[in-house]
Amino acid sequence: MSATLPRTIIPFGPQHPVLPEPIHLELAVEDEKVVDVIPSVGFVHRGLERLVERKDYQEFVYVAERICGICSFIHGQTYCQAVEAIMKIEVPPRARYLRTIWGELSRLHSHLLWLGLLADSFGFESLFMHSWRIREKILDIIEATAGGRVIFGSCKIGGVRRDIGPDALRTMLRQLEEIERDMREIVDVFLNDGTVKQRLVGVGILSKQDAYSLGCVGPTSRASGVRQDMRQLGYAAFDEISVEPITRTEGDSHARCSVRCAELFQSVDIVRRAAAKIPDGEISVKVTGNPNGETIARTEQPRGEVAYYLKANGSKNLQRFRVRTPTFANLPALVKMLPGCTLADVPVVVLTIDPCISCTER
Amino acid sequence: MSYFGMSKLTLKSAFRRPVTRAYPFEPRRVIPESRGLLVFDKTDCIYCSVCRKKCPTAAIGTSRSQKKWTIDRLRCISCGYCVEACPKHCLRLSTDLGSPAVTKDREVY
Numbered sequence: 001m002s003a004t005l006p007r008t009i010i011p012f013g014p015q016h017p018v019l020p021e022p023i024h025l026e027l028a029v030e031d032e033k034v035v036d037v038i039p040s041v042g043f044v045h046r047g048l049e050r051l052v053e054r055k056d057y058q059e060f061v062y063v064a065e066r067i068c069g070i071c072s073f074i075h076g077q078t079y080c081q082a083v084e085a086i087m088k089i090e091v092p093p094r095a096r097y098l099r100t101i102w103g104e105l106s107r108l109h110s111h112l113l114w115l116g117l118l119a120d121s122f123g124f125e126s127l128f129m130h131s132w133r134i135r136e137k138i139l140d141i142i143e144a145t146a147g148g149r150v151i152f153g154s155c156k157i158g159g160v161r162r163d164i165g166p167d168a169l170r171t172m173l174r175q176l177e178e179i180e181r182d183m184r185e186i187v188d189v190f191l192n193d194g195t196v197k198q199r200l201v202g203v204g205i206l207s208k209q210d211a212y213s214l215g216c217v218g219p220t221s222r223a224s225g226v227r228q229d230m231r232q233l234g235y236a237a238f239d240e241i242s243v244e245p246i247t248r249t250e251g252d253s254h255a256r257c258s259v260r261c262a263e264l265f266q267s268v269d270i271v272r273r274a275a276a277k278i279p280d281g282e283i284s285v286k287v288t289g290n291p292n293g294e295t296i297a298r299t300e301q302p303r304g305e306v307a308y309y310l311k312a313n314g315s316k317n318l319q320r321f322r323v324r325t326p327t328f329a330n331l332p333a334l335v336k337m338l339p340g341c342t343l344a345d346v347p348v349v350v351l352t353i354d355p356c357i358s359c360t361e362r
Numbered sequence: 363m364s365y366f367g368m369s370k371l372t373l374k375s376a377f378r379r380p381v382t383r384a385y386p387f388e389p390r391r392v393i394p395e396s397r398g399l400l401v402f403d404k405t406d407c408i409y410c411s412v413c414r415k416k417c418p419t420a421a422i423g424t425s426r427s428q429k430k431w432t433i434d435r436l437r438c439i440s441c442g443y444c445v446e447a448c449p450k451h452c453l454r455l456s457t458d459l460g461s462p463a464v465t466k467d468r469e470v471y
Contacts, residue, residue, distance in 0.1 A: 059418040062441055126372060133381050140393065147397035147455075153441050161442070162395075185371050193367035 005030040010343065014043045018121050018347040021357040025350070029343055037338045039331055045361045052321035057083060057291060057312065058157055060321075065151055067323060068359040070113060071301040073106040073146075075323075076155040081235060082297035082310040083157050089285060093237075095159035097278040100237040102145070102152055102160075103299075104267040104274070109138040109150075110302035111260045111267075112183075114354050115190060118257060121347045122199040127189055134182045141172050159284025169275050180268050187261040191254075200254035204337040204349035207251055214332040218304020219259040220353050224251035230300035241273050256352040290316050301326055303354045325359040392457050397440045399460040402431055402471050406450040413444035413453060423468065432468040435460065 008029050014022035022043040028036035048067060052060055064079035065072045077099050084091060091099075116131030139149045145164050146152040154161045164172070190196055206216070211224035221228055222245055229245035231238045246262045248255035291312035298307050304326030311320040330353040337349050383390065409426040421437035422444060424430070445453045 055418070059416075059443075062418045062439070062443075124368075127368065130371060130375075136381075143393045143396050145395065147395050147442070148440075151439075153397065161446070189367040189371065192364055194365040 007035065012346060012350075016347070019350060019355075020117070021355050023350070023355060023357045025338075025346070027338070027343070027346065032342045032344070034338050034341050034343060034346060037335050039335060041331075041357055041361055043361075044358050046358075048362045049321050049323065052318045054317065056316050057318050058287070060318070061156055062153070065153065065155070067362055068301075068325070068356055069150055070110045070356060071106060071303065071306075071359070072150060073102050073152040073155060074299055074301045074306065076152070077103060077236070078297050078299045078306055078308050079310075080155050080157050081299070082295050082308045083291055083312075085295045085297060086291040086293045086310060086312055087157075087287070087289070089158050089287060091159055092282040092285060093279045094163070094281045095283045097237045097274050098160045098162075098164060098283065099155065100241065100274045101164065101271050101278075102142070102154060103236065104270045105138060105142050105145075106152070107267045107302045108179075108264060109135050109142065110354075111264050112138065114260060114302075114351075115186070115257070118348070118351050119190075119196075121351045122196070124196065127186065127196075130186050134179055134186065137175060137179050137182075141175055144168065145172065156284065158287040159282070161284070163283050169278070173272060173275055176268050176271060180265065183264050183268075187264065190257055190261055197254065199345075199348060200257055201250075201252060203253045203345050204341060204352060205250075205252045206333055206337050208249070210336050211251070211333060214336060215329050216304075216333045217326045217329045218301070218354075219256055219263065220304065220330045220333055222247045223255035223259045225249045228305075230298050230305045233298060235297075235299055237274055237277075240277065241270055243270065253348055253352045260354075290314055291318070294320075303327060303356060303359075304329065323362055325356065325362070327353065327356045327360045330355075331360070394457060396457045397442055397455045398457045399455070400433065400438055400440060400444070401454050401456050402433070403452045403454075404431070404471050405452070407431060407452045408450055410449065412447045412449065416443050416447040418443060431471045433471075434466075434468050435463045436466060 010027045010029055012025040012027050013019055014024045024040045026038040027034050048063055051063055061076050061079055065076035067075045112131050112135035116128045119127035143149045146154040206224045208225040211221045211226050225247055227245045227247055231243040246259050248258055292314035294311040296309050298305055306326055307324040309322040313319045334353050341349055409424050411424040414422045414424045419437045419439055421434045423432040442455050445455055
């Protein structure tokens with residue numbers, strides 16, 4: 001039957017009403033069914049890796065934070081961890097806990113943003129608005145503790161710039177209780193509502209074997225049953241706060257949604273545990289001299305593992321800087337997921353890997 | 363499988379005050395720790411140019427001979443690096459977001 005159907009090429013993106021990110025997909029379709037996908041990126045390349053040769057290594061934290069607008073804090077943190085590893089700087093324990101708290105708040109706001117976009121992709125506008133209503137409260141907490149809403153600007157080499165006082169911590173925990181209650185309401189809709197299930201269950205299936213062999217990271221791989229979470233490496237305060245990866249076995253869009261929903265509550269729990277255990281003391285150490293050497297730093301971003309490679313030659317400018325972002329690792333999986341879907345499911349499947357193309361192109 | 367999962371939430375929202383504000387009649391609550399407009403106090407400035415050297419976006423300009431401190435508001439990212447670096451504490455970040463810049467002029471102090 002399919003051999004007789006003519007094949008049509010439909011361009012999807014880089015400008016598309018559903019997809020806010022500039023990725024272009026050439027979809028080969030037979031009738032309504034996608035049979036082949038060719039992705040292309042390169043619309044928002046900013047040359048940030050090259051910029052490292054012209055910026056002071058301490059100033060570059062600001063650039064690293066701006067690689068991505070959503071996981072900005074964790075980008076800054078990974079860069080700082082890499083430089084600290086080269087320069088053998090011991091970060092004070094309180095700063096490590098503060099980084100953990102801000103990292104998890106960043107994950108909360110990223111996942112809530114994603115849930116909203118997912119709801120928008122299958123036309124559930126009120127659910128989209130409710131997700132972003134809750135996200136707004138997280139952004140207020142971030143602003144009240146770090147000073148910025150999306151770009152935190154609070155991480156620096158040798159520690160953090162700002163402290164969260166005991167009163168602010170208590171206020172944050174009280175607000176998180178309210179947010180958790182709100183999240184339960186929308187998560188219930190995402191996981192159990194019939195209309196949501198009709199659009200997500202069985203759509204864009206990725207097997208565990210494919211997820212592993214294509215090098216998937218983050219919730220995309222965990223939804224296919226791969227137990228992998230970079231927080232288990234024990235960076236920041238994760239050596240003292242244990243994290244169990246949340247996995248699902250179905251590997252479809254609903255499983256990816258379910259992993260992220262469960263991670264929302266996991267992040268709230270981590271913030272609570274970090275706030276309970278946070279030690280007193282300094283929040284930064286003085287950094288002198290220039291880095292000399294090379295290293296790789298890995299952290300778990302909301303979208304998955306990010307890997308930084310840094311090479312320094314003893315001058316104030318770094319010699320080489322390379323970032324492997326989670327979306328870059330998840331794009332091959334997207335090409336695997338799409339064939340077999342209908343054209344109407346394409347935006348949903350593309351969104352389930354939580355694409356961040358600006359991040360990918362750096 | 364429920365088809366009315368959203369109804370409870372929608373009904374609750376229908377009888378609640380709107381979450382959004384009627385801006386500009388109802389301005390946003392000021393968050394004291396927020397990083398906003400960079401404010402310069404000329405009184406103690408020694409024009410050492412540390413702020414200019416530290417600024418990651420090269421927004422600040424200084425001249426010791428003319429006793430001038432300038433800023434390009436379009437370039438400033440309110441990161442606060444200059445505030446930390448200033449030896450005389452002449453700089454601070456206010457919570458005010460400032461008015462939109464419509465020209466590319468530098469503010470001169």
